[in-house]
Amino acid sequence: MVEPVNVAITYYSSTGTVHTLAQAAAEGAEKAGADVRLRKVAETAPPETVAARPEWARHLEEAAGIAEAGHDDLEWADAVLFGTPTRFGNPAGQLRTFIDSTGPLWFQGKLADKVYSAFTASNTAHGGQESTLLALANTFYHWGGIIVPLGYTDPVQFRSGNPYGTSHTAGDGPPGELALHAARYQARRVVETTTHLKAGRTA
Template identity: 80%
Template sequence: MDNVNVAIIYYSATGTLHALAQAAAKGAQEAGAHVRLRRVAETAPPPAVNSNATWAQHLRDTADVAEAGHDDLLWADAVLFGTPTRFGNPASQLRAFIDATGPLWAQGRLADKVYSAFTASNTAHGGQESTILALSNTFYHWGGVIVPPGYTDPVQFRSGNPYGASHVAGDGPPAEVTLQAAAHQARRVAETAAVLKAGRR
């Protein structure tokens, strides 16, 4: 399989999406991909962050994770985006990153890449699928190739989301089955990107 570049770009307030992103990075690496794990900038005001001790602590704990930039999108053959749900939509922090990509889109530099998404919500029916579908709207505009996990691995029948890996944060940290689902999704993304890259060559 051709080596491909996979960027995993995520926003995490209290650590759930960070854990899923790490699992996705591992899965992509297992598929032979070069991986960049990147967090988007925190845009919430300090008083809001500091009002939640777990939020503030996670921000400190992940200070060494490189911040996402447009160069990561240009470098990547495939991109997985991770975000918590916010009323059935991606978090504003991730949207701010995406909304600044207009110049790249206008030049066609985001087209023909593989895209996928994963998420978490506080409750079992808190908008996980609609959040992933909302991100897909962006991928359509970019001219991307959307690759969901589907039910392409036995773990998907246990994790239950063919749209993208997802977790109910109110139940605690992601369990092993959820992490396996995130890893499978990233492997599938990397493998698909490799096939496309080889075919184009």
């Protein structure tokens, strides 16, 4: 019997939008039978910058109980979903700082052959969602990862329109059922794919 898939959902969220998507992804992975670690990356912005935006400071307090991501979470995981807001068409610096710290794991081959996927949010519909997800994929290539995108494998994708990964336009308000469904489905697809890979490796 194949053991349950270990999934690390590793994300950065400043005001809570990506956090909400990450929670939905965790729900989807757990319903698919995975063992899940929901982890936020450390906040690196200066306190005065955070305090200047009440919604940013509020979310930082609300998410205080979420454990911070560590290298051990990536080693433990069979699959990793990364979540980030867009920053000028790229992942947020906070997530990049965490990813850039993983050189020792990469050098030892400990990030290879895992399944990777990603999700994002931007303030506007054309604010860099696709380029952010594609930028993360560049890292997965270097790690020797197996990338699992959404594609158009679920009817909701013909409505949400992003085959690269779940995305949400924060300027339209909090994630609605369409985006939450996409996040849950993306995580389930990751778990199912990883389960097949684990089964094949133990056959």
